[in-house]
Amino acid sequence: MDTKITVTIDGQEVSADPGQTILEAARSQGIYIPTLCHYSKTTNVGACRVCVVEVENARSYVASCCAPVTPGMVIRTNTPAIRAAQKMIIELLWSSGDHNCLTCEQNGACELQDLVYWLQIDKPRFPIEHHGYEMDNSNTMITRDLNKCILCGRCIRACNEIQVNEVLDFANRGSYAKVGPAFDADYIDSSCVFCGECAQVCPTGAITFKQAKFAGRPWELSKTRTTCAYCGVGCQIDLYTKDNKIVKVMGNRQYGPPNEGSLCVKGRFGMDFISHPDRISKPLIRHQKGEAFKEAAWDEAYAFIAQRLAAVKKEYGPDSIAGLSSARCTNEENYVFQKFLRGGIGTNNIDHCARL
């Protein structure tokens, strides 16, 4: 049987599970270590090195997201040397990209920006030299600006390990390395199925939701947790709204089952219908067959229906009336619908399109 092991982190004795990483052990005690490339439940790659810590007797700084704890390990996360190393890493990342927060949709929700602030960096000591890659604006859903990419690989792991769509990977080497679909295609020309997981996990503004651009700053949006209305999986989703419109739809890993934060193209990008101008907003009545619809007040519509239903029931009996309930509506609505037909009308002629 596995037993707990003891390590020391920042002078504090910490009990950890064998196989746990230093990062996990520290976080379980509320000790903060910054990360960028780390994304739980995907492979730990140690790409960005911003999680480095000092380990006594180790040859060099250790990437805490990858290194497992060993008994008696003495770890320091917050020494001046570690902070200096972290600053260097962040400055290098900053200077290698076009991280201009003035025009970035992720301003205020960017993990790189947060670390620049946390490490109190005024400006990078290196000249800013980015590649000048062309933006991928090829579709209406996801925008890619590789000039803001820090090559952390989260999108690649999200695509391959979480969604297993196997579209994204690294191409080229060294400073020419970049992320994308096969043959460096734009998303629209690739086998991408637009689940949006890559944009959801991107720590910077490299992969963003196109329709959210200029639709509201992160701090202006309201967030409502609800259940997706498409298929039967019942994904838990966060609707981000502003001015009575949906700005973007996000999964949330903290909600757990059934989707653990993942979504598909319909849940992510299929919500335009809600604020579509085709929505009907007033009751419509056709007084005679063949006539056009006329707008009506609710009271008039209720009276019309009540009178006509009562007349049919009186003349032909309750079983001449039927209702189609809906697999799209809530439990509460299905319940009152069948209660109305059974209790109010007196018929069991109720079904819905479960069969279709």
Add this chain to the structure above:
Amino acid sequence: MTVAGLAATFGSGAMTNSIDELESTDLILATGTNTTENHPVIGAKVKRAVRRHGTKLIVIDPREIDLVKYADIWLRQKPGTDVAVFNGLMNVIIAEGLYDKEYVAGRTEGFEALKAVVAKYTPESVEKISGVPAEDLKKAARMYAQAGRASIIYAMGITQHITGTDNVKSTANLSMLCGNVGIEGGGVNPLRGQNNVQGACDMGALPNVYPAYQPVAGEDVRKKFEAAWKAALSPKPGLTLMEIMAAAGSGKIKALYVMGENPLLSDPDLQHVAKELQKLDLMIVQDIFLTETAQMADVVLPACAFAEKEGTFTNTERRVQRVRKALEPPGEARADWEIICGISSRMGYPMTYASAQEIFEEIRTVTPSYAGITYDRLEKEGLQWPCPTVSHSGTKFLHKDKFSRGLGLFTALEYIPPNELPDQEYPFLLSTGRVLYHYHTGTMTTRARGPVERCPESLVEIHPEDAGKLGIADGQKVRVTSRRGTVEVKARITEKSAPGSIFMNFHFTEAPVNFLTNPALDPTGKIPEYKVCAVKLEAA
């Protein structure tokens, strides 16, 4: 279909196990489910299980769906031969003594009858019926039987046949034979196609049962509901959807109230349905758009979309989850429950709930499987029914130690061919279904920029061999004709469907594939045979 088939076999018509169990089980058998397109998030779990956990995957499907790429074995049966294929799998398992003898003896009944029937379905005879090579069938049978825990997932590819109920029972037979029902990671798992199909069934939106599947014909049950609802109730089971349509046509149904459904695009043999609906004295449609069905109505009532109201949905794994209001509805639109209550009260049957939560509180009192669920408990995470008391933590998988009906019932089933197979005049077999980017009758997704960009129109999938013979090029318009109607649609040349078979979706009003489909029904489940009908093809 699912409710009828699984209720008869196990005593409960729902997904036996949970979605997250798929990721760590030993084997998944996916049949009649194009999971990565229709339930993409579950599809991802299946793919994760294969790639990261080493789970084995058997796919039984006439189309070369994406999951085939991840499968250890793919059995490509001819559409509608599922009972024969499942009998064949069980034939091998029984002949080779690979079944779970202790489980069969202790927890099931009807085994001898099953054994006698499947004995006739040797791999060689099944090959003749289904086209599945005998050797592949044997390999799949052994792989399924020898897996520790095996889960079957299925969807409409199993149910939308005249033998839909038989197909469902066949999956249950196989699962019980190998002791896979009532264990974590096992079971028979119908993936429900719509967000709240499970909930609508649970709530009694069915002609023969009240909430929680309590039969309307049961005297005690009826008395209980009469007391709870303060109304006299009819003991006579009602009509199913297809029967309602037919009764409208014959004048027996005079008034139809449709809430959030679009039968004028989703039902088979549409031209006929339109004629039937025209005969109604009164049609009331409550929806968020002026759908094909709403346009025929006498009254149209504007409803709230899901993001504009409070409530609950029950997902495919029996998990009751909250729906929350994020937006104000347009104009004067109201939540469906408010509208129903308004009409009911007007008709002298008062319903005066102040909120969705108040309705849910009443649901709990008459629905034993929901009795322990409250809005407060749902705040952080959904709960899976049965959840009989407020201290019960919900049920991850059903039928542990004992089936809902006591013993699991094997059903000996003979193969019955589809109702309408290709012939000289109509030489192609048409199956219908969904594509990733759209949903059902397209009311929602055809009004969303992204999905429309990715998939702007309906396409008919034709195998290159057939396209070559008919001189049809990719993107060319073709005319698809069945005995019931004609549809024009662009061709997509692909090897996804086998030669002789074509596939179309039913999302687009411009190419209403249900002009073509066959309204022949499964006798028990009353589900139409959308997966098989005969058509001819020509360049338009």
